[in-house]
Amino acid sequence: MQPNQGILLVISGPSGVGKGTICSRLLQKLTDIQFSISVTTRDPRVGEQEGVNYYFVSEEEFMRMRANDELLEWAEVFGNFYGTPRYAVQAALDAGKDVLLEIDIQGAMQVKASFPECVTIFVWPPTVDELERRIRQRGTETPEAIERRLRKSKLEMAHVVNYDYVVVNHPGQVDAAVGEVEAILVAEKAKVARRLSQLQAILKEV
Amino acid sequence: MQPNQGILLVISGPSGVGKGTICSRLLQKLTDIQFSISVTTRDPRVGEQEGVNYYFVSEEEFMRMRANDELLEWAEVFGNFYGTPRYAVQAALDAGKDVLLEIDIQGAMQVKASFPECVTIFVWPPTVDELERRIRQRGTETPEAIERRLRKSKLEMAHVVNYDYVVVNHPGQVDAAVGEVEAILVAEKAKVARRLSQLQAILKEV
Numbered sequence: 001m002q003p004n005q006g007i008l009l010v011i012s013g014p015s016g017v018g019k020g021t022i023c024s025r026l027l028q029k030l031t032d033i034q035f036s037i038s039v040t041t042r043d044p045r046v047g048e049q050e051g052v053n054y055y056f057v058s059e060e061e062f063m064r065m066r067a068n069d070e071l072l073e074w075a076e077v078f079g080n081f082y083g084t085p086r087y088a089v090q091a092a093l094d095a096g097k098d099v100l101l102e103i104d105i106q107g108a109m110q111v112k113a114s115f116p117e118c119v120t121i122f123v124w125p126p127t128v129d130e131l132e133r134r135i136r137q138r139g140t141e142t143p144e145a146i147e148r149r150l151r152k153s154k155l156e157m158a159h160v161v162n163y164d165y166v167v168v169n170h171p172g173q174v175d176a177a178v179g180e181v182e183a184i185l186v187a188e189k190a191k192v193a194r195r196l197s198q199l200q201a202i203l204k205e206v
Numbered sequence: 207m208q209p210n211q212g213i214l215l216v217i218s219g220p221s222g223v224g225k226g227t228i229c230s231r232l233l234q235k236l237t238d239i240q241f242s243i244s245v246t247t248r249d250p251r252v253g254e255q256e257g258v259n260y261y262f263v264s265e266e267e268f269m270r271m272r273a274n275d276e277l278l279e280w281a282e283v284f285g286n287f288y289g290t291p292r293y294a295v296q297a298a299l300d301a302g303k304d305v306l307l308e309i310d311i312q313g314a315m316q317v318k319a320s321f322p323e324c325v326t327i328f329v330w331p332p333t334v335d336e337l338e339r340r341i342r343q344r345g346t347e348t349p350e351a352i353e354r355r356l357r358k359s360k361l362e363m364a365h366v367v368n369y370d371y372v373v374v375n376h377p378g379q380v381d382a383a384v385g386e387v388e389a390i391l392v393a394e395k396a397k398v399a400r401r402l403s404q405l406q407a408i409l410k411e412v
Contacts, residue, residue, distance in 0.1 A: 121396075122398070124405075128408075128411065154412045157408075157409060157412055158409055158412075160398060160405055160409075161398060161402065161405065163398050164397065164398060165393065165396040165397055165398060166396060166397075166398050166401060166405065167396055179392075180392055180393075180396055182389075183388075183389040183390075183392035183393050183396075184389075184392075184393045184396060186385075186386055186389035186390075186393070187371065187386075187389050187390045187392070187393030187394070188393070190327075190371040190372060190373055190386055190389075190390060191370065191371055191372075192366060192367060192369050192370060192371060192372050195372060196367065199366055199367065199372065200367075202334075202363075203363060203364055203366075205334065206334050206360045206363055
């Protein structure tokens with residue numbers, strides 16, 4: 001008995017919590033999970049490829065997609081638009097593939113609203129001090145920008161209550177966090193609610 | 207961040223599906239899970255020990271426990287009473303220990319009703335033919351008893367829709383089924399709904 005639908009796994013969390021590291025490790029380990037590729041209106045940077053890093057679209061095309069409810073979520077950042085195309089995600093799920101979406105908290109909440117059967121995981125810092133340390137050590141931003149990011153991250157933590165699962169990212173133990181995400185995926189596939197149609201088909205034969 | 211409450215894991219399924227094998231393997235692997243010990247009014251058999259196999263109680267004591275809602279579930283089998291004492295389960299959970307309860311379908315539904323935060327797993331046969339083969343090969347019963355058990359098992363399968371999870375017990379792959387149960391336990395511990403009080407305590411400090 002195999003689940004016929006893939007699972008949309010949304011990994012999110014405050015800035016600086018290390019969700020990117022967890023996602024890249026997950027993609028290395030689970031070769032049959034598909035990473036969701038965003039559409040964007042910004043120009044490709046050197047080395048970026050269409051359909052690998054992003055789908056590059058015109059602003060007109062983006063607005064058309066947004067108006068037609070073709071985006072699971074979207075955001076505007078520095079005048080450029082970014083979004084998650086519903087069609088590509090749905091096609092992968094229908095083919096039985098799981099899809100991984102790494103996204104900020106606002107985006108995750110949009111996805112949950114437009115695709116309630118997704119599984120949302122909030123990556124949680126081991127301590128608030130550790131989160132602060134990680135944000136400060138990036139060192140690529142001005143002190144003001146760092147303070148802004150820090151305040152934002154702390155506010156974002158309150159959104160954990162809207163998520164399905166919380167996974168703590170302890171320093172130097174990214175594999176433990178990845179293991180928890182894998183367990184969540186196994187458990188979600190074993191949920192009766194996700195397998196009702198298959199189970200009912202078998203029960204008819206009994 | 208550790209969950210402060212243990213999880214009551216209810217493993218159930220039709221007669222002959224192999225839930226006993228899964229539970230013994232699970233108890234071997236997860237040494238910090240506690241097996242729930244039932245109370246019974248029947249006499250101890252040779253070698254059975256109080257507090258190991260059962261808690262042996264008088265019928266009067268059993269009826270008192272039942273009337274005081276001290277049993278998570280109970281059943282009468284051939285004139286003897288069996289039940290799951292709520293106090294022992296609750297004490298273990300409060301100490302942060304997980305508790306494993308292997309139980310038939312009627313009992314599992316009673317436990318879910320009186321302890322809704324429990325996690326229920328339905329062990330599912332790979333095929334109905336395989337379930338039939340397993341029941342027939344026991345060979346300790348009359349053909350009529352076997353037919354009765356078979357009909358009962360098939361009826362019981364319909365109850366899967368009332369469970370949280372379904373785990374298929376494929377022949378010769380009990381470790382795979384045990385792995386799924388372990389993953390379910392990990393995932394349940396990561397559920398935001400089970401960690402709300404801890405998360406809210408941390409959020410107050412932020």
